[in-house]
Amino acid sequence: MTATDARQTYLLIDGENIDATLGMSILGRRPHPEERPRWNKLLSFIEREWRQGVRGLFFLAVDGDLPASFVQALVAMGYQPIMLRGDGKVVDIAIQRTADALLEREDDVVLVSHDRDFAPQLQRLAETPERRTAIMGFSEFLSSELRRISRVEFFDLEYDVHAFTAELPRLKVIDIADFDPLDYL
Incomplete structure (x- = not known):
C-alpha cells in the first residue's frame, strides 16, 4: 500500500448549519423529513469524486433528549455521530478543534457548512499543498470568508x-443556453 492509498477524507458535517440554511433561507420554514439531505449521498459522492475512503463525522448539539432514531440512522449510513452538550456554540467549537487536530495528519478534509467561523481552520488546512480541501453546501449561502480561501473545492449539495x-x-443564475421559459410560465 502506498502513502496515497492510505489517505482518507474526513467529512465534517455541521448539520445545524445546513438544516438552518435549508429551512430559513431556502424553504422559509422548518424542512419536512423528506426535504432534508440524504446524508448517505455525501459519503458516496466524495468517495467517488476523490477515489479514497471517507470518514464521516456528524456533529450534533444535544440539549434535551437524544435524537435516538436519527443517531441510529447516521450510524447505519456509516457516520460517526458526535453528540455535544455545553455552553456556547458546541458544534462550532468541536468542528474547529477537529480541524485543528487534522493539521497534524495528511488526510483530506471536506467541511459541510456555510459558516464563516470555520474560515481560519479551513485556511490553515488548505495551506498544506498535498492536502485536498473542500466545502459542501449551497453556493449562494457560502460565507465570503470561506469563498476567499484559495485551493478549496466547492460542491453544491443539490447540483x-x-x-x-x-x-x-x-x-x-441560469446560463442562457439552459434557460427554458416554460419553467417559469
Missing part, C-alpha cells in the same frame, strides 16, 4: 452531490 430527492426552490 453536484444530488443529496435531495426533489428540486429545491432556490434562486439561481
